[in-house]
Amino acid sequence: MSIDTAPTNLTARAARIVSDMTVAERAGLLFHPMVFLDETPDLDAPSPLTGVSLRELIVDRGIRFITLGAIPAPDRVAGAIQVLQDLATTTGSRLPIVFATDPRHSFVQNDGASHRAAGVSQWPEPIGLGALADEDLVRDFARIVRGDYRAMGIRMALHPQIDLTTEPRWARQAQSFGATAPLTGRLTRAYLEGLQGDALGADSVAATVKHFPGGGPQQDGEDPHFPYGREQVYPGGRFEDHLAPFRDAIAAGAGIVMPYYGMPVGLELDGEPVEQVGFAFNRQIITGLLREKLGFEGVVISDFGLITDQVVFGKPFPARAWGVEQLSREDRTLKLLHAGVDQFGGEFDTTLVTTLVEDGRLDIARLDESARRIVQLQLRLGLIDPPPQHSAPVLGAPSDVARGLEAQSRVMTVLVNPDAPSPAHLPLTGSRRVHLQGLDASALPAGWVAAEAAAAELAIVRISAPFEPRDDYFLEAGMEQGSLDLPADLVAEIAELGKRMPVVLVVTLTRPAILTPVIADVAAVVADFGASDAAVMRALTGEIRPEGRLPFELPRSMAAVADSRPDVASDSADPLFPAGWSAL
Structure with a gap:
């Protein structure tokens, strides 16, 4: 036709x-x-x-x-x-x-x-x-x-x-x-x-x-x-x-x-x-x-x-x-x-x-x-009558990459920050000997050294929001569903590390997480919402100020989640961190 x-x-x-x-x-x-x-x-x-x-x-x-x-x-x-x-x-x-x-x-x-x-x-x-x-x-x-x-x-x-x-x-x-x-x-x-x-x-x-x-x-x-x-x-x-x-x-x-x-x-x-x-x-x-x-x-x-x-x-x-x-x-x-x-x-x-x-x-x-x-x-959309061709944008332009990286740090949310000066007080300043879990040492600032736990003054632990792995249906393995509780072995590992040195916990919140079992064992807690290790470190050191506020609440327990109403925002009893929270 x-x-x-x-x-x-x-x-x-x-x-x-x-x-x-x-x-x-x-x-x-x-x-x-x-x-x-x-x-x-x-x-x-x-x-x-x-x-x-x-x-x-x-x-x-x-x-x-x-x-x-x-x-x-x-x-x-x-x-x-x-x-x-x-x-x-x-x-x-x-x-x-x-x-x-x-x-x-x-x-x-x-x-x-x-x-x-x-x-x-x-x-x-x-x-x-x-x-x-x-x-x-x-x-x-x-x-x-x-x-x-x-x-x-x-x-x-x-x-x-x-x-x-x-x-x-x-x-x-x-x-x-x-x-x-x-x-x-x-x-x-x-x-x-x-x-x-x-x-x-x-x-x-x-x-x-x-x-x-x-x-x-x-x-x-x-x-x-x-x-x-x-x-x-x-x-x-x-x-x-x-x-x-x-x-x-x-x-x-x-x-x-x-x-x-x-x-x-x-x-x-x-x-x-x-x-x-x-x-x-x-x-x-x-x-x-x-x-x-x-x-x-x-x-x-x-x-x-x-x-x-x-x-x-x-x-x-x-x-x-x-x-x-x-x-x-x-x-x-x-x-x-x-x-x-x-x-x-x-x-x-x-x-x-x-x-x-x-x-x-x-x-x-x-x-x-x-x-x-x-x-x-x-x-x-002009697809049937194509408009005159214009020069196309540059894919992955350096300025766009820089803005995305900056945004990764800016949206991070400080949930807990020590009241008194301490090795874990944010922003982290000066050169550090730091024990890393879940981050790559290549992201550390100049002058910082990655160390074993026995030789470190501070630990930075990065974890993801928990979910229950399922893989019976196509696509099911990629869906983060089920309990928000952290695995028991991870809770024990963080507790043991916290006995040895101050711990800065960074958690990627693609969904909420129940942080109650670890909150007493860490010195600082920061949430990210999709960030490279480099962006995480820029926020922790204050190179870019983390300005985010929690976009949803972090419930205190799974029992509180089960008792909440699914259509009502911020409906769990006594949340550990309410929606809109920031410690800064």
Whole structure:
């Protein structure tokens, strides 16, 4: 088909473009798989994620939205993407591909949530940006992300995540901004301004705000990627708190919204019980609340893998069809469309839609409604009428790297600092003989010496937030779930070290940790939210002042966590450190 490039109303243009497409091409727009990208793409090799080749996805199935998992070096991505764009724009609908990605500028490596920075500047996790609460920094960070993505050919971000971190055990807290709606809303607006600009346009990266209507209050903090974590609960009646950041995001012009996997239990809206099915399957939530009440007119993409049960790398990965597990794949597809979803994340079997149309179960008008929204997004991004080429930003520019490193130190939060001068009083000054655990000696300042415990005057111990390792399902090993208690052997080791010398404890808070058993055995405690060893030492020595405040509380015990309400911020009894705490 030829693409109409006449300057006119985008909605009308999108409708004309869709009307010229075959049913199969229209259906292809509704599917959004993930692929791994090599520097030199083999168009005919089956993907380890889908079993389908890139050529089949693009040519035979008409797919025009793809999320990138593993990628080559960032400066090689644009060339690889161009190979796929050349194929897309010369076959079928001739529409270009919109490439998307999960976050790529921080520390956590989790194939289902985020990628560790490589070849770009590295920043603290978003929860650290929440600890600093600096809107200007968040806006500038998002602008850097936008420049890097555009240089790679990526025009859609599967972030920001704006869920509230109200359940201390929840696995996804590192990618959120914190526990309160006002702060999350302010930082969300700043992030969208940086990523999309003043309005979604040809210079933007389209933001996907997730997970509507707020994914934090999971029962027992379990992750709804897996069957045991499907329930989402509101015993404190705080649904509106979790919804509030999405109101801010929609007002700020978010281009895309992603509903959560979670299945609400016992929720009522406007006096009516909400159907106990995953949010993307729920018409009350997607059409009634998001579309009609909140006025969202953009694209709704489901979270990934709601329709098809899979086995990935030998691990089972059941469809996240919570509440509708008994339905066939076709019926799940139809229910998603009826709810108001436009695009199916992680799915690639386009016959699910074409068969529904052929069988008369799906009205072509409903297919066209979503196809028009999706094409309109491409038009707004200037992908169908490519704008003049400008020089691309430099990936991993030294100034960006320096800003990211500085931010890693700035967001760190001092939880305990000795009142009186001592070897562990922060900032640490002068040359030291220091015993290190969990840090590399190469990060020490000039004049410092790494020593065995017997010869050291001070110990610096760096640990991570605890979690329960699990590995029965695909992606499960990368999710930090379960108890927040430190391992007993680690508690004993820190206690023994504390008897010999002052200990500065540095804990990486990708989620809260129960520090009560070690607090009496250490002299100082500092939290980081994703930082290199060098950034940690710059904060400990005062080269860069740690300015963060806790973005969530640190509970005193797991019993207090179990007694708290998952939808209520800072709800545990007598927390060891309250939200907002800093000892400086």
